[in-house]
Amino acid sequence: MEIFKIKDLSFKYPDTEEKALNHLSLTIYAGEFVVICGPSGCGKSTLLRLMKKDLSPFGDTSGDILYVGKSLNDWDEKTLVEDIGFLFQDPDNQIIMEDVLQEIVFGLENIGCSNVEMRKRVAELVHTFGYEQLLDKKVSELSGGQKQILNLLSILLLKPKVLLLDEPTSQLDPIAAKDLLLILERLNTELGITIILVEHRLEELFDLADRVMMMDKGDIACNGTSREVIHAIHQQQDQRFLLYLPAVSLLYLEKSLDTSMEGIPLNVKHCKAWMSSVSSKISSNVMVSEQKAISNERPIIELKDVFYQFNKDLPMVLRDLNIQVNTGDFHAIIGGNGSGKTTLLKVCLGILKPQRGTVRIFGKKYSKKLGLELYKKIAYIPQNPLTFFVQDSIEKEMYHIAQERNIKNPELIITKRLQQLGINHLRKKHPYDCSGGEIQKAALACMLMEEPEILFIDEPTKGLDPISKQQLAKILNQLHLDGITIIMVTHDIEFAAQHATTCAMMFNGNITVEASPEKLFKGNYFYTTTMNRVTQNSDFPEVLTLEEAKALWKKEKLFSSL
């Protein structure tokens, strides 16, 4: 049964030249798990919002959207609210109420559900998803992942037939994201709810999805099953989407001799099966890793025996923590949610004062007098870079900084920085109108005005699409080569493994291991990259990244014997 049929849909936002959606046609069948992806600004969110009538953006629409055979405008509002659920990106902003229970029943109250019916539905659903212990809590006590599941439950109580999800996992850590995706899979297979998901983080999604759609410039560029799409993109070497493909599939397509479409592995299990079928005669070379570091042994930040707690009654967040960052390092701090990563960063920055222990930066302790002088040499990009901007355009912001800091020739420096980061075209834009990747670069450009020596960056890859992520990596690597010490907090292990020179793993308020990425990640179960999971305990040399695998396996002429 066709649940959605979109016919020749075009959409243009007011005051823009380009169409956000360009004569798009699409059919979605009941019970499908559809994943839509594409670069920022390709119109995927616009499409999703047009499918939920209450959220349709304002602008010129032409064409038609049919829901179960009838145009969206012909359905009555209540049915549409109940049938089509919409989950947003930010876990926090969607929550209206203070209590978990009240938030869950919010939708039911609005549609005028009776008390008995509400009780029944709440009991059933909360039990199914094992959410009982959180029911009496306040919303502010929940973690990001729990909040997003709460939002999902609140929608599910309305018994929707279709779920529209707009990057629901982009603000979550990998484990919480995985939990949410598992719930979606369950909803799809057990209840037959149609799921339409817009997402950047696709490694696991290719395995879950029945159908994948790649969008670009307001139209669908690629549409088919996961394997069809992967195959097509790889065949055409489509640079727009190549980065979206899972590493395991790419490895297969690069290295396998008979690249049949059915054989494309979508997860670690498939990939391992394929590898063991190919060859077992390869001897594993010990890899000589290239030393990326231009680090010397001059410590730039030193933390000794640091203890920190937010409140006297709360447990210690940092316990007896020692860390030393040398000048010229690209230091990544990884760890799960609540392990104290961000707290550590704030202690390093002098925003939080530890109860015990010493923090030295450039060999000095933080003090009120020194504070402002020290901060001139430090750049900090918070998780949400929007907080950074005071002025109403990026250019104005940079002039403002130049004026405050008495920088001569501001025009020259501003243009240089903007070009270096590739955002010169955005200089007149309001920061709030930029996408996540753009705003991050803009904040970076502003911070770089003062030629800092250390860059602190908190979760830089959160919510970025693969292309922006690649650009960010390039920029960070360039800055690192220019001699800036970078300290990055992240839970993106692939990113840390690819670019950092030193990685430290945080667990339970302490740094448990500190080593080069190769040493730290190899052999782990979860705290490692997909590539490593595929290659560990196999007859193939153990690698961390796809690039490594490509380079190494070529040298050994893996398949020449076949």
Added chain:
Amino acid sequence: MVISMESGFRSYHPYVQFCYYLFAGFLIMYFNHPIFLTSVLLLLILVNLSHDGGKALRKWILILVIMSAIIILLNPFLVSRGTTILFYFRGKQVTLEAAMYGITMALFIVNILILFISFNLILNGNRFLYIFSKFLPRTAFLIMISIRFVPLLKRRLDQISEVHLIRGMSMTTGSLKSRMKNGMLRMQILLTWSLEEAVQSADSMKARGYGLGNKTSYIPYKMKKRDWSWLITLCILFCLCIAGGTLGYGKLMIYPELGTLDFFLIDWVLFICMIMLVAFPLMIEGREKIRWKFSR
């Protein structure tokens, strides 16, 4: 001590709890007999102890003691009404009546405050709003949303402050003018940012059908048999007290001349009614404790 939301006085319906506080508060204001008020004070302290072991009360105890001491000491020196003169202070008469009035006044205020501490522990947040939402559903909803936004705004402001600190826009150093300017900038960003985020909250409300009309509200509380029986008991006790009060019992004549502190028969009846009413939470907690002991 573990505080359970599910047992004892807390497990009763909000209406019953609200009636208890309403009645007890009214009676504290109605009767001014020091013996009445002193007994109520003792009972209310016990009630508070039964809630959380006196944790909330402990924070207030110093303020309460100082305040009542000031009232008791100052009243006779400032007011010279009354006929029974105790002594003269700097040529002004200090009367027994004024002293007595100070004591009843202090007892009254302390009682009300302790009752309010207990109220805060029992009828917090949602339970209170639930009662409220019957009469003013829209206002209650608005309050609920606002409550959620307070910690959210606080967290955002913290984030902004951190970034500004690194940018060298401090609020703790520099001239008063620059500090004020920096503070205003923070507020301005908080406002624009929050408005931006609020659009998403509005979308989320719309997506879940807010404004379709015919809004019902989920009622997590049910009036059970024991709720009804206690409610009726409380009402009867309250009516008896009021009836007695209108006849002039339970009250002490202070001005112009102090009346007798002695109890008449009806005074005793009123006294017992009032004690029973105020001790309502204690009776519930006590009964539950005894049941536990014997059921094991």
